[in-house]
Amino acid sequence: MENTIVIVDGVATATNDDPWNSVSLYNSSNLAAYEIISFVNWQEHLDSQPSQDPSKLGVSLQPDDDPAVLAPWISTLPLIVLEFPSFRDGRAYTQAALLRTRYGFKGDLRAVGDVLRDQLAAMRHCGFSSFNVRKDKSAADALKGLTGFDMIYARSVTNPEPLFRNRIL
Amino acid sequence: MYKYDQYDHALVQARVQQFRDQVERRLSGELSEEEFLPLRLQNGLYLQKQAYMLRVAIPYGTLSSNQLRTLSQIANKYDKNYGHFTTRQNIQFNWIKLEEVPDILQLLANNEMHAIQTSGNCVRNITTEAFAGVASDELIDPRPLAEILRQWSTVNPEFLYLPRKFKIAISSSEYDRAAVRSHDIGLYLYRDEYEEMRLKVMVGGGLGRTPILNQLVREDLPWQHLLTYVEAVLRVYNRYGRRDNKYKARIKILVKTLGVDAFSQEVEQEWEQIRDSFAELTLAEYQRVSANFTPPAYKKLDAIDLVCGSWMARDNAFSTWVQNNTRSHKVDGYVSVILSTKPGPYVPPGDVTNKQMSAVADLAEQFGFGEIRVTHEQNLVLPDIRKSDLYTLWKILDDLNLATPNIGLLTDVIVCPGGDYCSLASTRSLPVSREIQQRFDKLDFLHELGELSLNISGCVNACGHHHIGNIGILGVDKKGEEFFQITIGGVQGKNSAIGKVIGPAFKADEVPNAIDRLLSTYLDYREQEEPFIETVHRIGLLPFKERVYKSAVKESA
Numbered sequence A: 001m002e003n004t005i006v007i008v009d010g011v012a013t014a015t016n017d018d019p020w021n022s023v024s025l026y027n028s029s030n031l032a033a034y035e036i037i038s039f040v041n042w043q044e045h046l047d048s049q050p051s052q053d054p055s056k057l058g059v060s061l062q063p064d065d066d067p068a069v070l071a072p073w074i075s076t077l078p079l080i081v082l083e084f085p086s087f088r089d090g091r092a093y094t095q096a097a098l099l100r101t102r103y104g105f106k107g108d109l110r111a112v113g114d115v116l117r118d119q120l121a122a123m124r125h126c127g128f129s130s131f132n133v134r135k136d137k138s139a140a141d142a143l144k145g146l147t148g149f150d151m152i153y154a155r156s157v158t159n160p161e162p163l164f165r166n167r168i169l
Numbered sequence B: 001m002y003k004y005d006q007y008d009h010a011l012v013q014a015r016v017q018q019f020r021d022q023v024e025r026r027l028s029g030e031l032s033e034e035e036f037l038p039l040r041l042q043n044g045l046y047l048q049k050q051a052y053m054l055r056v057a058i059p060y061g062t063l064s065s066n067q068l069r070t071l072s073q074i075a076n077k078y079d080k081n082y083g084h085f086t087t088r089q090n091i092q093f094n095w096i097k098l099e100e101v102p103d104i105l106q107l108l109a110n111n112e113m114h115a116i117q118t119s120g121n122c123v124r125n126i127t128t129e130a131f132a133g134v135a136s137d138e139l140i141d142p143r144p145l146a147e148i149l150r151q152w153s154t155v156n157p158e159f160l161y162l163p164r165k166f167k168i169a170i171s172s173s174e175y176d177r178a179a180v181r182s183h184d185i186g187l188y189l190y191r192d193e194y195e196e197m198r199l200k201v202m203v204g205g206g207l208g209r210t211p212i213l214n215q216l217v218r219e220d221l222p223w224q225h226l227l228t229y230v231e232a233v234l235r236v237y238n239r240y241g242r243r244d245n246k247y248k249a250r251i252k253i254l255v256k257t258l259g260v261d262a263f264s265q266e267v268e269q270e271w272e273q274i275r276d277s278f279a280e281l282t283l284a285e286y287q288r289v290s291a292n293f294t295p296p297a298y299k300k301l302d303a304i305d306l307v308c309g310s311w312m313a314r315d316n317a318f319s320t321w322v323q324n325n326t327r328s329h330k331v332d333g334y335v336s337v338i339l340s341t342k343p344g345p346y347v348p349p350g351d352v353t354n355k356q357m358s359a360v361a362d363l364a365e366q367f368g369f370g371e372i373r374v375t376h377e378q379n380l381v382l383p384d385i386r387k388s389d390l391y392t393l394w395k396i397l398d399d400l401n402l403a404t405p406n407i408g409l410l411t412d413v414i415v416c417p418g419g420d421y422c423s424l425a426s427t428r429s430l431p432v433s434r435e436i437q438q439r440f441d442k443l444d445f446l447h448e449l450g451e452l453s454l455n456i457s458g459c460v461n462a463c464g465h466h467h468i469g470n471i472g473i474l475g476v477d478k479k480g481e482e483f484f485q486i487t488i489g490g491v492q493g494k495n496s497a498i499g500k501v502i503g504p505a506f507k508a509d510e511v512p513n514a515i516d517r518l519l520s521t522y523l524d525y526r527e528q529e530e531p532f533i534e535t536v537h538r539i540g541l542l543p544f545k546e547r548v549y550k551s552a553v554k555e556s557a
């Protein structure tokens, strides 16, 4: 994916050669490593190619998918992609938080779609670790959305304890 | 008053910097209006008909004298010398320039205020009643939990892009003066038989085009679970609330569609998974926040003040004002004083000038403990006034045009800004309110009518809360012409009720006559001291309808 920000060991960088690819036309016999397929295709794929190693594929969820459906593969999946059809559609924030806290997803959690600088900090708080920035905006510029002050009161994926448990008076 | 600590300061200061940068990017064209819109909304900035409007949060309606002076300064320097207090205990400035907003926010931040989340599809300003901490019928001071909720909801990353706006109110007294039942989440705080603080959680209330009172989702919730429970509700809403139709996106529609039982089950299931997490509130936190709300140094006074009593006996106008515009206090010898922002037809309800603001700030220091409250009815309150000071204070307030003795009466109208300012309006609500205030300006008659709420909204969005006014007026547009629909029987408070439409809508100039007929029907039918609303409940709509429409026919015949 081009125009992408990845956070590795807490450091965010913009890159144009991230290895992952979205698959436009799904064909189960023809999948290479680093391809991303929808959850529906993922199920089909498991049925038709039970021997293929799932740890090489990424799965994308739509905003109305229940993240619980990925629970059986949560420890092997390297990448889960969540969609922002519009930056005002906040469902993926909850999906992300659930994938991290309830289902224990440890792999790369990626935001795609209408992904813009001013929402990145909130996304990171909810557990996203990479961001495919909207095409007409620059990922390098969007990086600024992840710098600077970032305190919140409530708990989040990044701060499992809310501020009130750590407030130093 | 809650005092900001280093964290609170750091957050609002950082927010100012962030928004300054966003405004610059907007002005340079780097951000499109579409991208800028949700960012400005989360900072309380609307684009209205003629200018930007900035809505500043007044958390649970509480201001210090210094904060009110800051608002006065903003009105003076950046606006046309006034501000408008809203039904959600906030203040709006109507004539703001985009490029000056960062400086205004800076001024606010320096005085422990902000405009964060006063609009947009996020959790809005937490409200409670104006007499929190001082009301004689209070069970528990709701302000500490309101502040805890304010912090929790501020920039909570999971809930910044909800399907629609989300309003939370909390109250803890015999009478609910916070319109709790018409909120997305309404909370009643009380003590159980073991003296433990508990919450009753009601979800899915809202006015707008589908007025619904919230429904009970959980009773007896221990206070430690406040945040986890609210989180569970919001999570269910964020996942399942409708996003395809803005008019069906409020949580009330979700609750209605699922049914309150199924909805509650979803919430409970979610809550079971998070209830015992780090988000559970601690006693230490409750005490830390509560320490900001310890009662001020009240004097030991007699419950009855002879000086005040003798002035009341001598001066009728003063006596009327005391009876109408003061409320009993939990401490002997003190009262809370309500300052009416509705002196008559020439001032839009809720509008207060910068001079009045700074004078009130001074009075709060001179006679009280430097604190001011904003009411749901768009008035101001000096919460801690000694009875012995009332006469002096009254004289000063009268000079400031803030002593109209009409609190709770017909002319204490709640009205939204309507078509004069608001770009969503279908009608101009202010002229209607003006006409009514003009028509019914005789104080004797108003007192004769007694307690009566009149609420006016300029369109179906119902910002004037017309559904819960004893008399409600809603402006509708019919083929380019303004019409006003009248409802009666609405009530706010614990026995909230949605008003019922009495019949076809009226043209603006017919409204005062229609109101007049409603009132005369009431006066004819009322038994003893029965307030308007009880007469409506006792005799029903029909007698009112008949009088209003029959005489209307006669007139035009």
Ligand code: SF4
Pocket: B416, B417, B418, B419, B422, B423, B424, B425, B426, B427, B429, B457, B458, B459, B460, B461, B462, B463, B464
């Ligand atoms: S009720 Fe309508 S006209 Fe009045 S303020 Fe709300 S949106 Fe504007």
